[in-house]
Amino acid sequence: MEKTIEKAALLMEALPYIQEFRDEIVVVKFGGSAMEKPEIIEAVLRDVVLMECIGMRPVIVHGGGKAISAKLETMGLEVKRTGGMRHTCEVTIDVVDDVLHNEVNSHLLELLAKHKAKAQRVSGKDILMAEKLFVKDPETGEDVDVGFVGNVSNVDAEYIHEIIEAGVIPVIAPLAKDKKGHVYNINADIAAAKIAESIQARKLVYLSDVPGLLSDPKDESTLIHTIKVHEVEEYIADGTISGGMLPKILSAVEALKVGTKKVHMIDGRMQHSLLLEIFTDSGVGTEILAD
Template sequence: MLNNLYSKSFSFLNDKDILLFKQKYFNSIFVIKYGGSVMRDNHLKLKLIEDLALLYSLGIKLILVHGGGPFINDWLLKFNIEPKFQDGIRITDYKTMEIVEMVLSGQINKQLVSLLCNKNILAVGLSGKDSNLIKASPKFNSSNNFVGNVDFVDNKILNLLLSNNYVPVVASVATGLNNQTYNINADTVAGAIAKSVKAEKLILLTDTPGIMSDVSDSSTLFKTLTISQVGKLKKNNIISGGMLPKVDCCIDALLNNIRSTHIIDGRIEHSLLYEILTFHRLGSMIVLN
């Protein structure tokens, strides 16, 4: 099952596991969110592309949603604009919004598409603007902070691409009323898209091991959690800060019939495949019950 192209890179996999996986998930839709500081590591980026190429070859229908915060910060500083955040959310004024769109839709999106195409994956770059994929509204009551919520996902373009074996690569910007562009959290976009296309799995690649009872100790990682268990962890402030929006979008997805959601460490080579193709899962899986 593993051809020569993959056998060296994926020596931790075996044909039996891959065959079972293919039988179970062939033609299933996986929505994968890629973001955070891990995006800076070009070696890990290439390993992720290899993982996606293997899943694609096994008949999995993939949608890749990406952010790009570290690169946005770099470009803001080049234009002498200090990045500003409130409660972990980027304050996105008019000038910042222009740079956000330039970096996400122009730089990062096209780089990912190019890398995927280089692995013979039929990838197409999109943002929420294309084909009216995402309609947004302001998250805050402010005339100069263009952070958005997802109001609606029109999945026609996604279904058209998936049905013809293309991989949509989606940048997390979209338009709202009066043609205003909004910057939307990539986790939120991934969750909304997963619900809309009735994905089998929603997978968030992050720069943390997953959900832990002690954020300074990776040995306290929760491998599997139910929604009710997550609720208790939130109530006790074990889940807090930047993990909250990730967990919330996972719960929302599960309540809308996505089978499983995963928060995994993108800093580890092939963590995506370890999580879904082996019994040595590296992240946190949240399920309905």
């Protein structure tokens, strides 16, 4: 009986959050090592389905970097990076396109259908406009042409809203096209933030393979629970925010500046971390707030 009462108490703790976030859009970016284990993928998607069932409007933006690297390796193609960005030639962008759509996206749609959720594949090529990205070499400081890698210059927010209003979960692959029709690979963190900005999402959630922002990357007990936008520069200067965390945080800041209320960074490997962060008083990751 005590366990039953505890479950009821948890539901009551979630009630005000369920009421507050009903009909609100939440962009969930899913990537990193969190996408390697089938049981983790399944658990995250079940959380997303529950969010949709209780009235929230989830939008999924997924990565696929490790699956892409594995495919390139089987083809005997070298993976070269500058500043963390994969060099992407014409052959590579075709592989990226194939893996993101026909492997990663298709698999997520199958699992969502298994849990009786209505979901729709959305290719970033149809909704994201790209501009070519030059990456600064960390050693020389020079701008490097890394091929078909881009930033997002525009988002077709109306199309995404149409899908959401139809009661369907958009599942978005992070690719984009430029004005000439060339396809570009987009960092999924950046794509998620730009989409959150454009569709005026209430929340943006980054699910990855770390608990959140750590003051000591080697010590998970040093989790920073809350940071505000004005603190970001200080954390960059002292090295707390660096490497792959940098584009994630900077894109989050841009989303917060134009209306997203809160950005969460949580560990997708933890069972139900998505629900715990959104629907409990304590949360489990790092939240980034506007000033």
